[in-house]
Amino acid sequence: MMGDYFMPPEWAEQVAVWLSWPVDDPRHWGGAKREVIWEKFAEVAAVISRFEEVRINAVPGLEGWLGERVKKFDGEVGRVRLFDHAHNDVWCRDHGPIFVKDRGTGEVAVTDWGFNGWGGRFAPWDLDDTVPRQVAERLGMRRMEGGMILEGGAIEVNGAGQLLTTEAVLLNANRNPEMGRGEIEERLKDLLGIREVLWLERGIEGDDTGGHIDDLARFVDDATIVACVEEDVTTPNGEILQRNLRRLREMRTVGGRPFEIVEMPMPEACEVPGWRLPVLPASFVNYLLVNGGVLVPTFRQGKRDARTLDVYRELFPGREGVGIGCLDLVEEGGTLHCISQQEPV
Numbered sequence: 001m002m003g004d005y006f007m008p009p010e011w012a013e014q015v016a017v018w019l020s021w022p023v024d025d026p027r028h029w030g031g032a033k034r035e036v037i038w039e040k041f042a043e044v045a046a047v048i049s050r051f052e053e054v055r056i057n058a059v060p061g062l063e064g065w066l067g068e069r070v071k072k073f074d075g076e077v078g079r080v081r082l083f084d085h086a087h088n089d090v091w092c093r094d095h096g097p098i099f100v101k102d103r104g105t106g107e108v109a110v111t112d113w114g115f116n117g118w119g120g121r122f123a124p125w126d127l128d129d130t131v132p133r134q135v136a137e138r139l140g141m142r143r144m145e146g147g148m149i150l151e152g153g154a155i156e157v158n159g160a161g162q163l164l165t166t167e168a169v170l171l172n173a174n175r176n177p178e179m180g181r182g183e184i185e186e187r188l189k190d191l192l193g194i195r196e197v198l199w200l201e202r203g204i205e206g207d208d209t210g211g212h213i214d215d216l217a218r219f220v221d222d223a224t225i226v227a228c229v230e231e232d233v234t235t236p237n238g239e240i241l242q243r244n245l246r247r248l249r250e251m252r253t254v255g256g257r258p259f260e261i262v263e264m265p266m267p268e269a270c271e272v273p274g275w276r277l278p279v280l281p282a283s284f285v286n287y288l289l290v291n292g293g294v295l296v297p298t299f300r301q302g303k304r305d306a307r308t309l310d311v312y313r314e315l316f317p318g319r320e321g322v323g324i325g326c327l328d329l330v331e332e333g334g335t336l337h338c339i340s341q342q343e344p345v
Contacts, residue, residue, distance in 0.1 A: 020085075028090070037328065047075065049080050056082050066080065083135075093214070110144070111192065115149065164218075185197045218285050229241050268299075
């Protein structure tokens, strides 16, 4: 790879946050919640626009309707830009570009990894796989092919060259069956400027992806990780999260010290009778950092939602904490971090 590129951490200054607008497809939310989900995406776009620009892989004819909704939710209409980029689904974290930056020149470029619908589970994904190329061409950015299947929600980086991920996703034969752990690590190091890959085991119940890291553990800074825990260790999630927590406690910063681990209790079980996911993969660590803000998913759980917001306001004291109701979003398997992708300055 030419240059000395690295993936900036999410807390670095951003130009914009990218979303992919929900397309009309009966697969999504059972085809029954179009108005609810469009309204929720408009709310998310409006909240982000209070802090920075929102760039949306859009559907034709959205401008007028969205402009009115952004006003309704006290957003900045002038900070919302629509791009006619074809796509299949809403999960921009996974199919969107992963941006990198040259340490010397400051040039921002696009890494374009393969996308196969989370291991072939949700077809079609052909248009989603073209989104990074469309974005790079529209922005006039250099584009570098990753050479393997990789979803953005599967990785989490800090500013010291460390990357968190899970074995259940990156080592799954439904992604890159011809590649071993060492080859995958080398590809991540080469394209994302990573020094070290830190591996957790797998994800929470109901996670269609197999176990994305952004529902499990996130870097707060170079030496701090916020990690999901389950109070009842006898539950399926309790066992999974305890094993992951033990691994996190064994990991070390680049300076050789243990990470400070902030334990984040899971939401109470979110269930929709008769839905394809008996238990929804609701997680309080699926937050999104924006310039001057931290957007936190909430799940209509009163005191638990409020306590979670207080924790994030303490973890990110220079940022405004904003809770956004995500119970409808998580029916399809993700929330704020899953639907977004940051573009660094």
